[in-house]
Amino acid sequence: MTTSTPTRAAVTEPDRRLPALGGFAPGALGIELRRVLRNRRTLAFTLIMPGVFFLIFGLPQGGQSLDNGRPVTAYIMISLAVYAAMVATTSVGGAVATERALGWSRQLRLTPLRPAAYVATKLITAMSLGLLAVVIEFLVGAVAGVRVPAYVWLLSGLAAWVGSLVFAAFGLFIGYLAPAENVMQIIGPVLAVLAMFGGLFVPVEVLPDVLQQVAKFTPVYGMGVLARAPLTGDGVSLAAVANLVVWALLFGVGAARLFRRDTARV
Amino acid sequence: MTSTHPAVELDGLTKSFGAVTAVDGLSLRVQPGEVVAFLGPNGAGKTTTIDMLLGLSRPDRGTVRVLGGTPDDAVARGRVAAVLQTGGLLKDLTVGETVRMTAHFYRHTRPAAEVLERAGITDIADRVVGRCSGGQQQRLRFALALLPDPDLMVLDEPTTGMDVEGRRDFWQALRRDARRGRTVIFATHYLDEADAYADRIVLVRQGRIVADGTTAEIKNLAAGRTVRATLPGADQAALAALPGVDAVEVRGDSVLVRTGDSDAIARHLLTRTAARDVEITSRNLEDAFLALTTAQTGA
Incomplete structure (x- = not known):
């Protein structure tokens, strides 16, 4: 130690090393999660509304069975779980738009937090809320009397949750597309239309022929088919897997490109 | 501090936006411990210069060295911190949460309670940011900037939009802190702020430095x-x-x-x-x- 100025002598020299993982920290993630769970609108649209939908549209189908004898209510419950998860992950990803509009992302550039660590935090937050949305929808279903084998709960839930990663990417894509404070008010209706084409509100099979063909190319279709496959026992078509992978890539690459544009220093 | 590097070395900085040259061959050297006012009218290029100083934008020509290294490295190591006009805050976090969240991004920071105290906002730590006044939000930004205990603090028109009392409180907080030997650079278009709080005034106009000296020297220019x-x-x-x-x-x-x-x-x-x-x-x-x-x- 060399001699410091008297005012500094009592103060130890700060640790100037770079943070690990680009500033990604569980503590910040925790505050982020609490923040999301405090947002009444998010809770209403992702955790409460899908459950209420089930009680309104699902329960009246009680007693009816699918071709393989499984309850129709389970079909509706799984579809709504997919819907809940996609709204949840989109809203967290889309919040990037709000944070850009507020100037928070600029404020973050004055800290060691690397943009990739910021996006990682958003993705984990999105997937956490997505998981919570699936679990709550399944709880509502279970309490309301839906009974299926354990592997269906597990695999369908897992598929709904993992599939919602597509919409976490979609949310980020929208978030980096335009800074807007209330982006979810714009995306909400879009998600509803996509959910309809994905067979989350009514089976795709009841749609007119032309729309059925169109539906196969929309981004919810693949995750819907995959999530219901354990229940229906229908094989997983290559088209459904391809749908999921292609949309995940499209939104992922799109978000990455916009993200790079946003963080480029001009 | 054992560092012998200048706190800031700007050399021939030039930055244009379309046909407008915002910063025009600006060179400046600031030594550790100096409190420098960057004084000039709106549009003089102060904010553009500060953005380049912090690595938020790249100069078309010229070089920036902060504490002997690049701006990005100085920011990532918490050696430089800033209070900007444009940096936004999350309205739905509390003041305390904002400080604690930001602290997580660093390897090491001063305790949250300490920076809240030094910025004079301990009493509103539990208040949601969206319900804080402009002056309180500005002091929160200042608290965030204090977290890494930076060697260099940069402030861009920190009291814009504050009432007289808010301005006084803010500068009092900053002055209490400046006694610790930190280098401070602040941009302002208020003469009295430059006069009262800076050891050195750098006058800028149209992207160039037109005068640079102690407050007394600048006043002598007016003889x-x-x-x-x-x-x-x-x-x-x-x-x-x-x-x-x-x-x-x-x-x-x-x-x-x-x-x-x-x-x-x-x-x-x-x-x-x-x-x-x-x-x-x-x-x-x-x-x-x-x-x-x-x-x-x-x-």
Whole structure:
């Protein structure tokens, strides 16, 4: 130690090393999660509304069975779980738009937090809320009397949750597309239309022929088919897997490109 | 501090936006421990310079060194921190949460309670940011900047939009802190702030430094007087050529002559020209500021 100025002598020299993982920290993630769970609108649209939908549209189908004898209510419950998860992950990803509009992302550039660590935090937050949305929808279903084998709960839930990663990417894509404070008010209706084409509100099979063909190319279709496959026992078509992978890539690459544009220093 | 590097070295910084040259070959060196005011009117290039100083934007030409390294590295190591006009806050976090969340991004910070105390916002730690006044939000930004205990603190017009009391509280907090030997650079267009809080004033106009010195030196630049007269069709070049004239400005029918010899100029105007309504005023810091930062002929 060399001699410091008297005012500094009592103060130890700060640790100037770079943070690990680009500033990604569980503590910040925790505050982020609490923040999301405090947002009444998010809770209403992702955790409460899908459950209420089930009680309104699902329960009246009680007693009816699918071709393989499984309850129709389970079909509706799984579809709504997919819907809940996609709204949840989109809203967290889309919040990037709000944070850009507020100037928070600029404020973050004055800290060691690397943009990739910021996006990682958003993705984990999105997937956490997505998981919570699936679990709550399944709880509502279970309490309301839906009974299926354990592997269906597990695999369908897992598929709904993992599939919602597509919409976490979609949310980020929208978030980096335009800074807007209330982006979810714009995306909400879009998600509803996509959910309809994905067979989350009514089976795709009841749609007119032309729309059925169109539906196969929309981004919810693949995750819907995959999530219901354990229940229906229908094989997983290559088209459904391809749908999921292609949309995940499209939104992922799109978000990455916009993200790079946003963080480029001009 | 054992570092021998200057806190800031800007060399030939140039930055254009389309046809507008915001910063034009600006060079500046700031030594550790200095408190420097970056003073100039709106549009002088202060914010653009600060953005380049912090690595938020890249200069078209020229180099930036902060504490001997790149701005990005200085930011990532918490050696430089800033309070900017544009940095936003999350409205749905509390003041305390904002500080704790930001602290997580660093390897090591001062305790959250300490920076809240030093920024004077301990009492509103549980308040949601969206319900804080502009001045309180600005002190929160200051608290965030204090977290890494930076060697260099940069503030861009930190009191814009605050009332008189808010400005006073903010500067008191900053002054208490500056005694710790930190280097401070702040941009302002308030003369009194530069005068009261800086050891050194750097005057900028149109992206260039037009004066640089201690507050006293800058005030000395204002020595001399201004002779104002009504003189339609004044011959600006002829007046500027008179002995002892520093600058001539024509505003409509008025002519303003800055000079060290006001008697001679007044005599000339009254005897050799059709000038009337002659006024002679001595200049103060504000005049120096205006003289140096307003577009004019000559340099």
